[in-house]
Amino acid sequence: MTERKPDRQSGLLGGLQATTRAQGRGEPKIGVDEFMSVAERFGFSPATLAKIRAAAEAEDMGEGPFLANYYAKLPETKVQAMERVAREMFGVKYAIALSSGTGALHSAFVAAGVGPGTEVICPAIGFFATAAAVVQSNGVPIFCDVDESLHMDPTKIEALITPRTVAIAPTHVMGGVANMEAIVAVARKHNLRVVEDVAQSCGGTYKGKWVGTWGDLGCFSISAYKIVGGGEGGLLITDEERLWERANGLAECGGLWRPVRFAPPRYEGELYCGTNYRLSELEAAVDVVQLQRMPETVARFRAVKRQVLEGLKTYREITPQLLNDPDGEVGYRVRFSRKPSNWEPRS
Ligand SMILES: Cc1ncc(COP(=O)(O)O)c(C=O)c1O
The missing domain is CATH 3.40.640.10 (Type I PLP-dependent aspartate aminotransferase-like (Major domain))
Incomplete structure (x- = not known):
């Protein structure tokens, strides 16, 4: 009986085989190194960066992310x-x-x-x-x-x-x-x-x-x-x-x-x-x-401004800035105008 050679067409005896999913580890264009570059920018310590890298490397990123608004395979970018x-x-x-x-x-x-x-x-x-x-x-x-x-x-x-x-x-x-x-x-x-x-x-x-x-x-x-x-x-x-x-x-x-x-x-x-x-x-x-x-950030600004203003109740030499809506402004600045024209020094 003659031995059959691998058939490159059929996949029989070790030839090419049909497959339904990509095999092997993905090597995405945008991968772990890019992710780590972002993590670095967040200012994590070297020890934490090492932990993040280890966790990220354990993950198969497949083809990696596509960082654009168009054509991304996501329900919502x-x-x-x-x-x-x-x-x-x-x-x-x-x-x-x-x-x-x-x-x-x-x-x-x-x-x-x-x-x-x-x-x-x-x-x-x-x-x-x-x-x-x-x-x-x-x-x-x-x-x-x-x-x-x-x-x-x-x-x-x-x-x-x-x-x-x-x-x-x-x-x-x-x-x-x-x-x-x-x-x-x-x-x-x-x-x-x-x-x-x-x-x-x-x-x-x-x-x-x-x-x-x-x-x-x-x-x-x-x-x-x-x-x-x-x-x-x-x-x-x-x-x-x-x-x-x-x-x-x-x-x-x-x-x-x-x-x-x-x-x-x-x-x-x-x-x-x-x-x-x-x-x-x-x-x-x-x-x-x-x-x-x-809304949380704005509420914090407003609370701090209220505190500052409460601490300034007794001044009379300066005029606080006119506010079109004191409750509606964001309030990260407290501004005053110069002393009013009827100002007189405190005796
Ligand atoms: C009142 C006002 N309009 C427009 C801009 C411009 O915004 P951007 O720096 O995002 O182009 C600024 C930024 O400082 C601003 O203060």
Whole structure:
């Protein structure tokens, strides 16, 4: 009897075999070393890092994570979770998680119709990014004076409105909140959009309503320096689908966000030249936890501020900053103005 040679076709006698699952240990593109690099950034001690590495190496990571919002084989990516939590937290229909507050403002202004030949009324005190995002959108910022609260003075807005004005962009500064009722009233009277810059006051409320939800679009910075934020990020919220779509267009390369990205425009003006302000999955993983903890963080700020103010009851030489809503402000700063004009030294 002649001995049969292994058959490379059939798998009989040691040839190739059909298999239903990948065999062997995965060597993912993003694996344990990348994970450890994140753990190091959290500042764990060398001993703890060694334990984490041992636990991570014991796990077969398969093909490893795909750290992007698109095409991830997950029920919900961290970016999607961030957007869901933002919608639930602020009670709005739409949220976009972005790479920075500046990106959120730029997307919001373009969504609101800012472009060549338009003007946006911005406060005289705030941060560079608000006016810069107007310029980035090819509009012109027009500065409105602030009142003693250091927020946009609603009584000074009307004098600045021209046929070119398309939006008013109040900034809530240093944990404070702007007088949104009065600002929105002026905007509605003149058919203008309101873009709120909430970068410094995430979690603040005016008359019991979150700042960021008074206007047409609310923009937050989710950077390390802010009330919510791990490293660098941003957030945009709105209740209007068309504003959300337009903001997404700017933030997502024109049309990447669409249900069928290569489809022709579904309405006139849907497609235009966008850019990329996508939030990274790693950043979103941190930010989504922080956003959920925001009410707790804000409550702590408020409690500490109350304590400080209670300890200052007897002063009379300085005036505390005017607050548009003392219960609604976040309260991580206590500010005073210089002595009032009727001030006299203590005898
Ligand atoms: C009022 C205000 N608007 C916008 C921004 C810009 O945010 P980001 O640094 O995330 O771009 C900041 C950041 O400091 C800010 O304070």
